[in-house]
Amino acid sequence: MDTKTLFLGDEAVAQGAMDAGISGVYAYPGTPSTEIMEYVQAAPEAGARGVHRQWSANEKTAMEEALGMSYAGKRALVCMKHVGLNVAADAFINSAITGVNGGLVVVAADDPSMHSSQNEQDSRFYGKFAAVPVCEPCSQQEAYDMVRAAFDFSEKIRLPVLLRITTRLAHSRADVVPAPARAENPLNPSSDPRQWVLLPAHARRNWAALLARMPEITALGDAFPWNRFIPGTNRQMGILAAGIAFNYLNECFPGGTCPFPILKLGQYPLSSARLATLQAACDSLLILEDGAPFIEEQLVGLFPNPVMPIRGRLDGTLPRTGELTPENVAAALGRARPEGPAVPPLVTPRPPALCRGCPHSDTYAFLKEVMSDFPAGRVFSDIGCYTLGALPPYEAIHSCVDMGASITMAKGASDAGVRPAIAVIGDSTFAHSGITGLLDAVAESSPVKLLILDNEITGMTGGQESLAFGRLESIAAGIGVDPAHIRVVTPLAKHHAENVRILREEIAWPGVSVIIARRACIQMRRKG
Amino acid sequence: MKYDMIIAGVGGQGILSIASLLGRAALNLNLHLKQSEVHGMAQRGGAVLAHLRIADQPIHSDLVPRGAAAMILSMEPLEALRYLPWLDTATGWVVTNAEPLHNIEPYPNLDAIAAEIRRLPQAFLFNADKMARDLGAPRAVNMAMLGAASTFIPLPSAALESAIVSQFSRKGETVVASNLAVFRAGRQATAALHPG
Numbered sequence: 188m189d190t191k192t193l194f195l196g197d198e199a200v201a202q203g204a205m206d207a208g209i210s211g212v213y214a215y216p217g218t219p220s221t222e223i224m225e226y227v228q229a230a231p232e233a234g235a236r237g238v239h240r241q242w243s244a245n246e247k248t249a250m251e252e253a254l255g256m257s258y259a260g261k262r263a264l265v266c267m268k269h270v271g272l273n274v275a276a277d278a279f280i281n282s283a284i285t286g287v288n289g290g291l292v293v294v295a296a297d298d299p300s301m302h303s304s305q306n307e308q309d310s311r312f313y314g315k316f317a318a319v320p321v322c323e324p325c326s327q328q329e330a331y332d333m334v335r336a337a338f339d340f341s342e343k344i345r346l347p348v349l350l351r352i353t354t355r356l357a358h359s360r361a362d363v364v365p366a367p368a369r370a371e372n373p374l375n376p377s378s379d380p381r382q383w384v385l386l387p388a389h390a391r392r393n394w395a396a397l398l399a400r401m402p403e404i405t406a407l408g409d410a411f412p413w414n415r416f417i418p419g420t421n422r423q424m425g426i427l428a429a430g431i432a433f434n435y436l437n438e439c440f441p442g443g444t445c446p447f448p449i450l451k452l453g454q455y456p457l458s459s460a461r462l463a464t465l466q467a468a469c470d471s472l473l474i475l476e477d478g479a480p481f482i483e484e485q486l487v488g489l490f491p492n493p494v495m496p497i498r499g500r501l502d503g504t505l506p507r508t509g510e511l512t513p514e515n516v517a518a519a520l521g522r523a524r525p526e527g528p529a530v531p532p533l534v535t536p537r538p539p540a541l542c543r544g545c546p547h548s549d550t551y552a553f554l555k556e557v558m559s560d561f562p563a564g565r566v567f568s569d570i571g572c573y574t575l576g577a578l579p580p581y582e583a584i585h586s587c588v589d590m591g592a593s594i595t596m597a598k599g600a601s602d603a604g605v606r607p608a609i610a611v612i613g614d615s616t617f618a619h620s621g622i623t624g625l626l627d628a629v630a631e632s633s634p635v636k637l638l639i640l641d642n643e644i645t646g647m648t649g650g651q652e653s654l655a656f657g658r659l660e661s662i663a664a665g666i667g668v669d670p671a672h673i674r675v676v677t678p679l680a681k682h683h684a685e686n687v688r689i690l691r692e693e694i695a696w697p698g699v700s701v702i703i704a705r706r707a708c709i710q711m712r713r714k715g
Numbered sequence: 716m717k718y719d720m721i722i723a724g725v726g727g728q729g730i731l732s733i734a735s736l737l738g739r740a741a742l743n744l745n746l747h748l749k750q751s752e753v754h755g756m757a758q759r760g761g762a763v764l765a766h767l768r769i770a771d772q773p774i775h776s777d778l779v780p781r782g783a784a785a786m787i788l789s790m791e792p793l794e795a796l797r798y799l800p801w802l803d804t805a806t807g808w809v810v811t812n813a814e815p816l817h818n819i820e821p822y823p824n825l826d827a828i829a830a831e832i833r834r835l836p837q838a839f840l841f842n843a844d845k846m847a848r849d850l851g852a853p854r855a856v857n858m859a860m861l862g863a864a865s866t867f868i869p870l871p872s873a874a875l876e877s878a879i880v881s882q883f884s885r886k887g888e889t890v891v892a893s894n895l896a897v898f899r900a901g902r903q904a905t906a907a908l909h910p911g
Contacts, residue, residue: 193742195752218754302753359751359766359777360738437775513780526781527802531831533823534796537725539761540818572759649754 194363196356197222199327200266200294203334205230207290208369210261211239213249215619216648217268218303219357220296224266225651236371239263242645244654245590245619246271250278253291257347258383260375262290262338269297269310274590274620276313282347283317284385284393288377290338291347296357299478299510303354305570305589307508309478314349314455318397320408321349321455323430327361329413329453335366336411344404346397353477355510356431405456413453416464421446425469428452429482432475435516457482466494473519474499477511540575546706547573547640549678551583553686554609554638557694558583564607565600569593569621571613572647573640584611591620597635598628607694610637615645615653622662628699629667636693637701640678642708650711663701672700679706716746717770718869719779721798724790725816726763729857732882733788734765736861740870740878741769751777760818762794769870788864790857791816792828792840799835808837810864810905812856814844839863839905846900852893862901866909872902 194202201223204212214224227233227240239256243249246267253263267275272295279293295310314321322337324330330352337348381389408414419425426445428436429452436445448468450461465472472495474483480500487497498504504519505511517523541548550573558564568574568584569592576583586596593610601608612621617639628635639659645651655662663673672693676686686704693700724730734750741748751766766779781800787809789795795811802809811832815825832838843859852858858879865875879898883891 191742191745193738193748193750222754355751355777358754359749361749361774361777362742362747431777434775434777438780513776513778517780524780524782525804526800527784527804527807528799528835530799531796533827533831534793535819535821535823537760537762537793537797537819539726539759542759575759647759 191362191364193360194327194331195222195358195360196327196330196352197296197358198226199331199363200334200350200352201226201230202363202365203331204264204292204338205233205238206365206368207335207338208262208371209238209264209338210289210371211253211256211263212266213239213243213253213263214266215243215246215249215271216645216651217271217296218648219298219354220266220268220271220294221648221651222357223264223294242651242654246275247278250275250282250293254278254282254285254287257287257289257291258377260289260377261372264292264294266294267296268304269295269308270304270306270589271295272310272313279313279347280317281385283319283397284390285383286345286393286397287341287347288375289372290341292334292337292341292350293347294350294352297351297353297478299353305587307478309481310349310351311455311478311481314351318401319346319349320344320404321351322411322413323351323453323455324356324413325431325433325451325453327356327359328363330356331363331365333413333453340407344400344407346404351430353431353510401456405458408454408456409458409461411454413451414458414461415451416461417445417449417451418468419446419448422448422469424471424473425450425465426473426475427465427482429476431477432511432516435511435513436475436520438513439517439520439522452482457485462486469495471496472498473504475505475511475516475519480507538578540578541572542709544709545572546642546678546704546709547576548581549680549683549706550638550640550704551576551581552680553678553683553690554611555581555583556687557690558609561607561694563605564609565605566609566611567593567597567600569612569616571616571640573611573613576611590616591624594621594624594628594635594637597637598624598631598633601633601635606634608635610635612637612639613646614639614641614643614655614659615651617659618653618655622666625663625668625699625701626666632698634697635699636690637699639701639703641703641705642711643705644708644711646708646710650708659703668699668701672696672698673703674700675703675705677706678704716869717772718768718785719783720767720786720788720868721779721784721801722765722767722788723794723798724763725794725818726760728790728816730763730765730790733857733861734767736875736878736882737767737769737868737870739882740874743878744870744874746771747774749774749777762797764798786810786864786867788860790843790860792825792832793823796828796831804836808839808867809835810839810860810867812843812860813840814842839908841904843901846904847897850893850897850900852897855894855897858894858897859901862898862903863905865898865902866905
């Protein structure tokens, strides 16, 4: 394949990884990363080659499975949204201490502005924390090229490489020219237990060796073409533009007319030698980076008098929160352009809502009716479409924090005396991070009432298979929930009275109950 | 050549397939393209938009800057107004469906919405649902919208039609023909408005 093709940023990552000779992709769906795995799943060439492309239970299992494939000498890609890297963090950080055998690239898709997320954490901190290289593309083409180079780099330096993308790149299409594909690695399992058995004695040696190599790794990374210095004629200000910030900068100076020296960055750790080139060419700095002031904080430091005036997100030149936009970058450069007409006052918000016919709306209907008898009771919910149950007309849930927190927060609240403590979780989220929390509740016979909204799919990310499909009752029974208190109901208006009765019965019982509200996602039914 | 547009509507109204068709046509013409989409939770009946940028030079930003859009194409009248700050007031067109999608309470007064749209210097408001229905293709509303907007978009009509053919070919000749008929009716509706 060498012709121009239209790729989402996510798809460019996926095609780049396939062309780099991966033998497996491991992932749990999460906006804005989902389409990477979906692209590989739909690619006939991946099927013909037998590339692994099944969803994992969560990001931690995905990361570890990919590390296992790397151990065996083959190349593996792991994909997740930014908060997924929290789930995978234990394996991710330790994979820097083991290092890799086959190339291993970890993709974290960050979501500054929280378009579809609970926070806007910046994954570049994880790269620094773990002491692994991070690359950050500015375009779909660069994403494709970087993934290919990252696999070679990973094998050269024997470390995982983190690829950080943000929503606007992940979910934007552009023309990409692919390069010839490379063959997969042969099976070649590691035979070095000292690398892989992280006993303290081994880990100390590996960690010291990793730190000793950082200057070399930094220099090698700095040589990639995505880091480059572009001289300017006006030394009043130098501009450091990382990742997609470079696009917004160029948007303000069409045709390469920027008079200021520019350091375009796409690779971390930052190279002091590279920064020195920029420092020598200007009298002040503007830092443009999407997400947190990651570079800016390193350059400004804590001393009150930095080497030169530095502007960015910390001094208010750019907003401290939210994604970069063409508008806020233009304003930071003093090149704001006039906007179109103002939005008329009659335009009201149109927030997302549960679909017409959604099974969750029938579940919330019977839950609300039962809870109206218990003003001191609380409903702890979780991550998924059903979080929309917080909004009118339902207003049926009291919390949503992180994957799996419904069950564990309900247990903690019940420990404190909240009655009834209800947990509401989807089938896929339950498989991701709910099972261990339920085990905590079972171990103490906590009076937690767990409602599993089983729509037989991962709904919010567009309908991926749920690993709990067909297994919910056996999982609950298997970890010790009394089978008499595993109830299955059908969330339909015609069963409303019966569902109200069943939930009341379970609330009256002082142990762990699991009520499975099972009806297929209406979107999946439409798709057939 | 450089053409920026916003495609607006409500999740599920076929915004991404309009964007995808335009993208396919632009790529076939060997033009550069960037098309930013909304995925995830907002697709559940919320306000959604796509940014589409076409040029014969490399394009930098994935997002259309506010004040730069030559076109706001909207599947729904209220949504056409939501993105007005993106419109290039001097040259931009708003082409919008007049048929409201009632999934919010209360939905603003429809006459007041239409008045706001008509107040714009260059706007075309028509009932694309009715046009598609009358041609026996009630699911092709977005083709009526694309047709009406295409009059102002600097891509040859033939390039758009061949993109429609390839997009729908696997659904059979009848679907291709009905989508083309609705596209042409939409294009005809605005033909008289084009200055060139």
